[in-house]
Amino acid sequence: MTLQSRLVTALLALLACPAVADEVRLPALALDPTGPVIALWRPSAPASGELQLDWTQGDGHLVERHRITLAEPQAEIAIRIDLRRARAPVNLITARFNPAGSDVETQAEARFFVRPAPGWTQYQVILWQDAPASAMPVLHRLGITGTKLFRPLSQAGRDGAEQRLAAGLRWYTENLATDFYAPYHRWMPGRSVTWLFDQTKARHRRNPDDLTVFHRQPSLSDPVWLGTVETRLTEIARAQAPYRPLFHNLADESGIADLAAAWDFDLSPSSLEGMRVWLKERHGSLAALNRAWETAFPTWEAVTPALTRDALRSEAAVPSWMEFKAWMDVVFARAVRAGTNAIHRGDPEALAALEGAQAPGWGGYDYGQLAPAVDAMEIYDMGNAIEIARSLNPKLRVLVTCFGVDAAEQHHLWRVWLLGAQGTIIWDEDGSVAGPDGQPGPRGALFAPIWREQTGALGAQLLEAQPAPGQVAILYSQASFRMTWLLDRRPGGDAWVERDAEAEGADNPWRAATRRAARALAGLGAQTRWITPEALLAGELTRDGTRVLVLPHSIALSNEEVAAVRGFAEAGGLILADVPPGERDALGRPRNAAPFSDLIASRRLRLPASLQAKEAPPGEMAALLAEAGAHPPLALLDATGRPAANLNIRLFRSGGMTIAGIQRQEGAEGERLMELRLPERLWVRSLRDGAPAVFTDRLVLQLGPIEPVLLALSAAPLPAPTLSGPARAALGDLVTFRLGLDGPASAAAHVARLEVFGPTGQVVPAASGTVRVPPGGSLWHLPLAPGDVPGHWQVRVTDVVSGRAAVATLEVR
Incomplete structure (x- = not known):
């Protein structure tokens, strides 16, 4: 074909097609199902005729149909559609138009997605490994609510998001800035995840005097890197905002070095520059710094910290080393906060997260700094990290990981739920949770009953609650951790450089004392909270009725901390510790005299066996709490009438x-x-077994080895739900019911399980679910589709707290 003939053919084809096709426009691709929106239909040219607009679900079921006669030519028609009628995440608007005087029908389509509700409305169970698109819809049967999403800005990422939306699954975006936050523990093809850290340590072995080996690549203080990462995160959050992902994960298993490994990062110029500014703020002057460090730096530009090898050999180097390590925790948290802020700039609703968080210790895992720097965190259950992080940031969304395969893992999933975890990320490398078809494997069958309960109405009710206030505080002293580590390493000298992240996760006296204190107190129902040195100095203990302060292996306390602890004791508080606290100051300098010897002599400071022994009967701690006037709101007694152990x-x-x-x-x-013994008679109901509430001050409980008992305790009777609405409706109606309570609300908001039964008696899953009932009640809408079956319908709402139900019947014609 000649060039001329090709041009003629192309021109004829162009003339045969309309210049502009009909179109349907919606306000956005993803829409909230909270009320009406306007769909705009625009023909290719103004015309009269017959327009039919259908709203169908992704599976083809009709939701609404609109027929409109255009007596006069129209350039645009606005059609109101009520998104409260949506029963599926994927929807299609189809407009068919028959112009007057023409036999040719034109057609236009617009697809939209229904956005999930804002906020963290249920416990989330997230499958980390990718499932085929065909398997995603059946993951719900296991209680799985979401997955991860890699490369959200790529075409594969966009396709993956739509596949998850279609299946009704949530997701989070994964590993958005691992290159910055976790370069020394990062998966790369053909390499171990620790290859860069291994290479760095090898360089140090070859030349221990080469201090550039302690330059982190990239530096957490590098302004160019920070700017690059922030721009990337903002772009991703903005692009993902319409879909409302669960959170955006900055990095997995991040750290200053490899996870929580000890290393003398970061001596890079940008880090030292930032540290000097920070030191000026802390000390005020160079002279004050030199006094604290026992140094003689002539200028601020000359200030450099001591390294670990120096602190291991000389007490004189310890203060400088202690502040250097504190600075690195600060700069890591600042970098994480910069990432969080960048996510918020892209989407103010979005949550920024870290995954694979380690035990409190090295690597930036000073939770006093790190916990407030993000919105969500997946935390490995080590070193009381979950309790500490959530206590130091009550708004933190905590997730945990499911690796195990047995009853011990079942126990773990329940235990972390009671610690306040709000989600689980499942590691399923071998497909033992869900196979390629989404059907349950052996682990899936074992854990699915737990996940379904946690993601259901009971889990949502627990999300409405907050940890109860208590009268016991535990000091979280990162300075004491550092000093404990240094003292433990001194016998080994330079062997510390060969320690890896796993070695640093091992037990030590600081962690052991923390664990023993938390375990002993939790066993008695004494609600504890961790406080930072800053909170201690701010007078928090004197404002909130705290009666007991625990100092687990708190060997390094500032003069100000010592004064605050003494003030607490003088005000009548009781102090518990495993060793005499504060024998060094916060910079690790030994004190000439023990600062609390008089408090030990006067018994205002005790060293109980409960904090020193691996196992201790609960009676000792129970007696100490009673002596201090810290009375747990319930007691569990064994057959002998003594506090039940374990x-x-x-x-x-x-x-x-x-x-x-x-x-x-x-x-x-x-x-x-x-x-169970209570201080007074209360309404008590077991939330998991369906038994009715009883009014009592004592109750016999039977506990198995794995699952917990959950009890609702209330001075007032537990109200029953109420449900009212019309008795009749027609197919296509949006039927409104009012949910309420028949008495004063027991909870801040009650959660109920709502079930809709069609004429066959089967549950209509798309119309059923979990609803929140605030004290003033709420409205709930039942969308009846034109294709639903007419007949006798029933709506049943069951309140989690009272266990009682209300039923409404509806004749649908």
């Missing part, structure tokens, strides 16, 4: 109601009976 008791408050979660410690066997 329990984990967690209390939550919601409105005027307390929820008590009671679980046996890991490793228990068989069933065990114990008696």
